[in-house]
Amino acid sequence: MDEKILPDYEITRNVIGCAMAVHSELRSGFQEVIYQRAMEIELNKLGIEFHREYEMPIHYNKQVIGTRRVDFLVAGRISVELKAVATLEDIHLAQALNYLEAYNVPTGLLINFGAKSLQFHRLFNKKYRPN
DSSP states (O other): OTTTTSSTTTHHHHHHHHHHHHHHOOOOOOOOHHHHHHHHHHHHHHOOOEEEEEEEEEEEEEEEEEEEEEEEEEEEEEEEEEEOOSOHHHHHHHHHHHHHHHHHHHHEEEEOOOOSOOOEEEEEEETOOOO
């Protein structure tokens, strides 16, 4: 797969695979933190570099105005937001896209464990500015 067409494809594919393994084992019905802990185990098994509940600065006009914890920061460039809700709504997608811009990371995943089937979205920051 051409990296220019779909950035971070291999890493996001592996993270989604980890989420599928977790959902296959646990199914829906648990709180988000349970899925976080299971994802941590799966990511470690694959040797994927990540930080769990990583505190990221939020910038406005080049000034830090606060922080927020991302569920996972993978490979220093992929924000992974987990949900455990019956149905993903537009607000979840908008929130995840806003975080990508606020964190200035190029790629994100929004993963929902709360539905009968695992739901996920790959997200791309159109405003990404490499440092």
